[in-house]
Amino acid sequence: MNSDDQIISGCLEGKRKAYNMLFRKHAPVMLGVCMRYCKNQIDAEDVMQDGFIKVFTQIGKFRQEGSFEGWIKRIMINSAIDNYQSNLKHAFHADVNELEETISNGDEQDLENDIPDHLNIGKEKLMQMIQQLPDGYRVVFNLYAIENYSHKEIASMLGVSENTSKTQLLKARKTLRRKIEETIRYQYINRVAI
Amino acid sequence: MNTRNKIDDLFKEAMAGYRVEPSIGLWRRIERRFFPPSRFSPSGLITSIFLLIVAGLMPWLLIPANKYEDKEPNIPAENARRGYLIKPVTLNKSFTDPQTMQQTAQVFSVEPVFYEASSLFTGDHDSEELYLASAIDPADDPAILPLINAINDQKTIRENKASEPVDKYTPEWIHRMTSRKTGLMNTTITGEDLPTHRENNIASTFSPYHERSYFRTTELSLGANFVPTVVFYDPNPYNQMLGGEAIVRLDLSGFRISSGIGYSRMEDIGSYRIDYKSYDSVGYFLDVVSFSVDPKNPDDIVLLLREEAIYDSVPHFTITEKNNSYSYIDIPLSFGYSFLNNGRISLSVNAGIKFSWLVHKNEPVVDFSVSNGELIGIERQVPARMSTNWRFTAGLDVGYLLTDRWSLHLEPVFEQYISPVYTKEAGYEPRKPIVTGVKAGIFFKL
Numbered sequence: 001m002n003s004d005d006q007i008i009s010g011c012l013e014g015k016r017k018a019y020n021m022l023f024r025k026h027a028p029v030m031l032g033v034c035m036r037y038c039k040n041q042i043d044a045e046d047v048m049q050d051g052f053i054k055v056f057t058q059i060g061k062f063r064q065e066g067s068f069e070g071w072i073k074r075i076m077i078n079s080a081i082d083n084y085q086s087n088l089k090h091a092f093h094a095d096v097n098e099l100e101e102t103i104s105n106g107d108e109q110d111l112e113n114d115i116p117d118h119l120n121i122g123k124e125k126l127m128q129m130i131q132q133l134p135d136g137y138r139v140v141f142n143l144y145a146i147e148n149y150s151h152k153e154i155a156s157m158l159g160v161s162e163n164t165s166k167t168q169l170l171k172a173r174k175t176l177r178r179k180i181e182e183t184i185r186y187q188y189i190n191r192v193a194i
Numbered sequence: 195m196n197t198r199n200k201i202d203d204l205f206k207e208a209m210a211g212y213r214v215e216p217s218i219g220l221w222r223r224i225e226r227r228f229f230p231p232s233r234f235s236p237s238g239l240i241t242s243i244f245l246l247i248v249a250g251l252m253p254w255l256l257i258p259a260n261k262y263e264d265k266e267p268n269i270p271a272e273n274a275r276r277g278y279l280i281k282p283v284t285l286n287k288s289f290t291d292p293q294t295m296q297q298t299a300q301v302f303s304v305e306p307v308f309y310e311a312s313s314l315f316t317g318d319h320d321s322e323e324l325y326l327a328s329a330i331d332p333a334d335d336p337a338i339l340p341l342i343n344a345i346n347d348q349k350t351i352r353e354n355k356a357s358e359p360v361d362k363y364t365p366e367w368i369h370r371m372t373s374r375k376t377g378l379m380n381t382t383i384t385g386e387d388l389p390t391h392r393e394n395n396i397a398s399t400f401s402p403y404h405e406r407s408y409f410r411t412t413e414l415s416l417g418a419n420f421v422p423t424v425v426f427y428d429p430n431p432y433n434q435m436l437g438g439e440a441i442v443r444l445d446l447s448g449f450r451i452s453s454g455i456g457y458s459r460m461e462d463i464g465s466y467r468i469d470y471k472s473y474d475s476v477g478y479f480l481d482v483v484s485f486s487v488d489p490k491n492p493d494d495i496v497l498l499l500r501e502e503a504i505y506d507s508v509p510h511f512t513i514t515e516k517n518n519s520y521s522y523i524d525i526p527l528s529f530g531y532s533f534l535n536n537g538r539i540s541l542s543v544n545a546g547i548k549f550s551w552l553v554h555k556n557e558p559v560v561d562f563s564v565s566n567g568e569l570i571g572i573e574r575q576v577p578a579r580m581s582t583n584w585r586f587t588a589g590l591d592v593g594y595l596l597t598d599r600w601s602l603h604l605e606p607v608f609e610q611y612i613s614p615v616y617t618k619e620a621g622y623e624p625r626k627p628i629v630t631g632v633k634a635g636i637f638f639k640l
Contacts, residue, residue: 016225016229019225019228020221020225023221023224024221027216027220027221028213028214028215028216029211029212029213031213031214031215031216032209032211032212032213032214033212035212035214036209036212039472039474040472040564040566040567041214041217041563041564042510042512042564044214045216045217045220046512048216048220049220049223049224049227052224052228053224053227053228056224056228057228121208123208123209123212126204126205126208126209127208127209127212130205130209132475132566133475134475134476134477134478134503141205144202145201145202145205145206146202146205146206146209171478171501173199173201173202174501175501175503176201176205177201180201180204
């Protein structure tokens, strides 16, 4: 029982082994997705736990139109958004909506400058940079830059304006660029020191 | 329109197929949420039945088989004698003496066998048919001597028949025959009807000592039980407990008392709260890097701003679970009464107490692995276990007699903790769980 079709049919028959197989096959990639939306692995596992419960309960609704992994990923992202929105109610939040700025083309161009074409930064370091972003930046950046959603779709998913989505994306990019520059500078200093 | 730039591409490429192995306990947490634990697990019952079958086979595996038929060809022809194997048969109906109305009969089965002559059977007995009251080894059976005596008596009767009246011996024979009827005897026999020719009618005539050994009412047995049980922490899920015990049992006219020593091991899910703090971004501020006068409008100042994130120590907590295991030494004491003993099957009710002493516990260290996190403390959500416990126990024992001495036992048991399992702490109600399970064991009658 290794193919997704066999796993799905096993799950529909209520076989616990099939559910376990589904988890074992997809959990590592899905945890990689969830970690991008969370501050650390513990929070990401909580999000993924909720996501898998939804996958298990709604597996009968899966239509064989797209990939099974894509369907699971979509559920995980929704679970991460739910988690983000529920945290908004409780956590102290610097509301960037109120600090919307006019985004000029110059800002966009600035972000392109000084970024070498080939960077020697590990995936773990890049993941860490994403995780250290403020919650709002992180969610918007993930949805736009990695999942390829449009600002209109993101605005709809998060219940914010398109402009807010754009603003947060810009700020996320700025923050990431600064972190990348710091990393490059640190690497350069280390090389010089050696 | 999705306007991309280098940063987007850099992260998208790096995050494609990014894999992280989840922690070991994650599947278990999902499983416990998605599959609520069943209130009944057949695994313990299946294990018990399997072990009962294995235990039932043990006597055949461990005790040499009594293949006397196979041994017969090994007896030298000059030493081979013909006899009858007399075996006591489990009493499954009562025999009433018509004269005394006492139910004291014992029934024996008789089977023709060959045996090897020994010094006990020399001389005049060589040509005679002997009756061996033995089921396994005639030399070890206490009934052999009285039987030989009986044969000698019969020989004496025959030898003296001509000179002495048979009546001299008849009263004793009648006494023996009527007090301990055997399968070889006619229960309605009287002095007047006593046959004069008895070669084919010799019965066992046990001495009072050996009669008591066959009709004893006090028995001491040793046994071993395998005890799989389930502990219910209502309303929480159950935990399995596996154990074994060595038992000494004294049966006294239907009543029984048993005690011994046992070992049991159970697993428990320990819940821990981990408090930690991490330096998280909680907002940002705009830092003035430089300022200058606007050349087009000298009244205005142009600020060059830089956004700086604000990091602060934010407290977090998470709940994690660990599999803890606990080992106990148990000392049971129970009293019972056998209310049914029909041939091979016996039924008894037992009740008593069990003392448990916690001798070993395995509580794995809780891991803390949060990047950029600083541990504040780990708080155990469930109090520590008590070092000793008392339990009330009750059960219905079903016994099956394999041989005269070996018996198998299966006993559904119910236990109720008298003392709580966990120590008393503020905000936590001490639990006195119930236990159900099955004892499966084998006993040997000394």
